[in-house]
Amino acid sequence: MNDMDIANSAPADRPPGPASPDLTAAQPAPAQGIRTRKSKTTVRPGDRIFLGLSRGSGILLLVIMAAIAVFLTVRATHALSQDEGNFLTTFEWSANTDPPVFGIAVLAFGTVVSSLIAMLLAVPVAVGIALFISHYAPRRLAAPLSYVIDLLAAVPSIVYGLWGALFLVPHLGGLYGWFDTYFGWTGVLAYHDGAARSLFTIGILLAIMILPIVTSVSREVFRQAPKMHEEAALALGATRWEVIRMAVLPFGRSGVISASMLGLGRALGETMAVATVLSPSFLISTSLLDPGGGTFAQNIASSFKESGETGKDALIASGLVLFVLTLLVNGAARMIIARRKEFS
Amino acid sequence: MAKRIDVSGLSAFYGAHKAIDDISMTVEPRSVTAFIGPSGCGKSTFLRTLNRMHEVTPGGRVEGKVMLDDENLYGSGVDPVSVRRTVGMVFQRPNPFPTMSIYENVAAGIRLNGGRIRKSELDGVVEKSLKGANLWKEVKDRLDKPGAGLSGGQQQRLCIARAIAVEPQVLLMDEPCSALDPISTLAIEDLIGELKERFTIVIVTHNMQQAARVSDRTAFFNLAGVGQPGKLVEIDDTERIFSNPSVQATEDYISGRFG
Numbered sequence: 001m002n003d004m005d006i007a008n009s010a011p012a013d014r015p016p017g018p019a020s021p022d023l024t025a026a027q028p029a030p031a032q033g034i035r036t037r038k039s040k041t042t043v044r045p046g047d048r049i050f051l052g053l054s055r056g057s058g059i060l061l062l063v064i065m066a067a068i069a070v071f072l073t074v075r076a077t078h079a080l081s082q083d084e085g086n087f088l089t090t091f092e093w094s095a096n097t098d099p100p101v102f103g104i105a106v107l108a109f110g111t112v113v114s115s116l117i118a119m120l121l122a123v124p125v126a127v128g129i130a131l132f133i134s135h136y137a138p139r140r141l142a143a144p145l146s147y148v149i150d151l152l153a154a155v156p157s158i159v160y161g162l163w164g165a166l167f168l169v170p171h172l173g174g175l176y177g178w179f180d181t182y183f184g185w186t187g188v189l190a191y192h193d194g195a196a197r198s199l200f201t202i203g204i205l206l207a208i209m210i211l212p213i214v215t216s217v218s219r220e221v222f223r224q225a226p227k228m229h230e231e232a233a234l235a236l237g238a239t240r241w242e243v244i245r246m247a248v249l250p251f252g253r254s255g256v257i258s259a260s261m262l263g264l265g266r267a268l269g270e271t272m273a274v275a276t277v278l279s280p281s282f283l284i285s286t287s288l289l290d291p292g293g294g295t296f297a298q299n300i301a302s303s304f305k306e307s308g309e310t311g312k313d314a315l316i317a318s319g320l321v322l323f324v325l326t327l328l329v330n331g332a333a334r335m336i337i338a339r340r341k342e343f344s
Numbered sequence: 345m346a347k348r349i350d351v352s353g354l355s356a357f358y359g360a361h362k363a364i365d366d367i368s369m370t371v372e373p374r375s376v377t378a379f380i381g382p383s384g385c386g387k388s389t390f391l392r393t394l395n396r397m398h399e400v401t402p403g404g405r406v407e408g409k410v411m412l413d414d415e416n417l418y419g420s421g422v423d424p425v426s427v428r429r430t431v432g433m434v435f436q437r438p439n440p441f442p443t444m445s446i447y448e449n450v451a452a453g454i455r456l457n458g459g460r461i462r463k464s465e466l467d468g469v470v471e472k473s474l475k476g477a478n479l480w481k482e483v484k485d486r487l488d489k490p491g492a493g494l495s496g497g498q499q500q501r502l503c504i505a506r507a508i509a510v511e512p513q514v515l516l517m518d519e520p521c522s523a524l525d526p527i528s529t530l531a532i533e534d535l536i537g538e539l540k541e542r543f544t545i546v547i548v549t550h551n552m553q554q555a556a557r558v559s560d561r562t563a564f565f566n567l568a569g570v571g572q573p574g575k576l577v578e579i580d581d582t583e584r585i586f587s588n589p590s591v592q593a594t595e596d597y598i599s600g601r602f603g
Contacts, residue, residue: 236453237429250443
């Protein structure tokens with residue numbers, strides 16, 4: 001993209017010399033010759049079929065989207081009209097009682113917090129791995145390493161869930177105790193005994209799950225950093241890290257943001273792993289290490305089967321909120337990328 | 345400022361392939377030396393051995409000696425990073441950092457290696473470098489605009505400003521005008537004439553008129569055949585190379601009979 005900019009801007013300062021009119025004049029001539037020979041009304045059947053197919057697919061997509069949106073909105077509205085609690089601030093989720101009382105406060109908190117923890121843990125590590133593979137590792141090491149990372153993405157999320165519940169949970173108690181000893185005074189990292197089925201554990205698990213996608217997208221972006229800018233930095237006497245800081249990271253910044261958003265999207269919507277590990281409760285604890293909490297997707301998966309008509313509609317309403325949340329996150333990411341567009 | 349380069353018995357390799365073979369020459373300080381020769385004759389490779397950029401290419405390797413006054417660039421314990429600070433380089437395609445403003449581009453080299461400098465001092469260096477590259481008048485009102493927004497010729501002068509901002513001893517130029525139009529080329533050639541008062545300049549060019557116009561000494565490189573390493577045929581005063589070269593191959597090349 002940068003190469004293109006430079007290539008495009010290069011002729012800008014070319015004075016209107018005798019060479020340029022010759023070049024431009026030479027090109028349209030044969031094109032006109034071809035066009036006049038063919039009748040303008042002739043449309044080849046292949047073109048028509050392809051046009052129909054692609055236009056049809058486009059319309060079909062819009063119709064499906066609209067249908068889903070209408071369905072979700074209607075069902076959600078139905079549930080919201082019966083809700084006795086405040087949908088945004090109520091902690092409780094008793095959608096099957098009469099009258100139903102439910103709110104998304106706990107779910108929104110749990111979803112956002114666990115995903116943020118996952119991002120904080122995963123993105124720096126992923127960027128580090130991506131840089132190592134693209135700029136530090138010898139080729140013999142880089143190829144198998146990227147393969148292993150990609151393999152992580154192929155593990156089904158229920159397997160992560162089982163691993164989290166059977167391995168991570170029993171082993172994190174010690175670490176949490178250490179956190180409590182030294183950072184317990186913050187309140188956020190206080191830990192009172194109990195199984196480590198907390199939002200923080202979910203965050204760690206989600207971090208491992210989004211690591212491959214963030215890593216491989218960042219790696220591809222870093223690999224495409226223009227050689228000419230890396231050489232420019234080298235020729236100024238930059239060390240390898242300075243080359244990365246001057247020529248690779250700025251180039252890859254928007255790519256890393258996109259990669260993180262892809263990861264965040266997965267973390268926000270992750271269902272099975274969270275449902276397997278978390279011990280859900282409709283409370284917001286000030287400590288991230290204490291068990292309890294819930295997320296949108298986990299709550300839907302855990303309560304869908306036992307829900308009645310209104311309960312299912314209430315879950316759909318919470319799903320809509322998750323959808324809007326993802327949309328907002330994506331919008332914010334696009335704004336961050338666009339803000340410094342002039343410089344990229 | 346401006347040191348003499350003394351190359352002796354220098355060969356460069358890409359893996360097992362020998363790109364240039366046993367080159368020895370002296371480049372005088374405060375002068376312009378031009379490298380000419382057919383494509384693939386190793387003149388760019390040789391240029392890149394002079395600031396240890398050759399070894400950045402995977403498999404790139406060098407044998408021989410390059411003395412900058414009395415320091416061997418390939419001596420043991422010599423840090424290639426510090427070599428590149430002393431021997432600056434300008435590339436074929438203008439390559440200002442696209443994410444940086446014009447000001448930051450010029451300041452980029454000074455800020456490297458933990459270099460701390462006061463803002464007022466940095467302003468001075470940036471202005472001096474841009475003036476040195478004959479670009480100050482054109483950009484002084486838009487220093488905070490992206491460098492990539494300039495025209496190709498201005499970008500190349502910005503790259504020269506960036507290279508001279510760190511006060512190198514030697515300035516290497518790898519076909520600096522080949523991506524530019526004639527007017528921008530003229531501006532760069534004029535600039536080279538001014539810069540040689542302060543720096544030792546080595547320029548690779550495919551344009552023989554350009555070599556004749558800007559250089560004091562000219563080196564002609566050639567290769568025996570495809571896959572053979574490039575060799576230095578001769579180096580002499582530019583006037584002599586273009587009027588009465590001592591080797592027949594040089595005369596053939598210059599008069600356009602091959603290559």
